[in-house]
């Protein structure tokens with residue numbers, strides 16, 4: 001299993017993404033593939049975050065709805081019709097699935113709040129990253145200069161004609177974000193490590209982006 005820790009310079013949170021799991025086979029239907037993976041995702045989250053209070057995963061629709069989680073919500077494996085979550089609550093694990101669209105972590109290093117969103121071509125066009133930044137400002141008094149935006153593995157040119165990762169970087173810069181990180185990893189270039197919805201013609205699994213604020 002390809003597992004990558006992220007943002008290790010920020011001691012107040014833990015972040016990972018889970019890449020391809022060798023040997024797993026998936027049905028062609030995207031939602032069925034996701035449901036088949038949820039038990040594995042929950043188990044992985046429990047192992048990676050033994051102190052977690054709850055785990056929420058977005059059931060994405062390539063839209064811009066973002067759930068605000070404050071820690072009192074009942075546990076729910078999949079929250080339907082959202083493409084992002086924000087929280088400032090310690091012990092809440094946020095999970096975003098992806099397989100070419102970009103997982104984007106937006107961390108407020110001062111107020112210790114975080115957003116995790118799913119921004120592919122459509123979500124980027126609709127501006128889910130700027131929307132998440134606005135929500136962090138409105139709900140947690142975040143200041144853009146304190147934000148660190150990190151773009152995870154996603155499909156990129158030349159494997160895909162639309163450079164939405166570049167657009168996300170531009171959106172973050174325009175919003176006044178203090179730091180933008182992007183390692184430039186393309187999901188379609190390395191099927192040993194990643195799933196690519198486009199390159200595998202839809203018959204593929206999902207990767208999982210994760211983040212949790214620590215309580216200490």
Ligand SMILES: [Zn+2]
Pocket residue numbers: 155156157158159186187188189
């Ligand atoms: Zn590529």
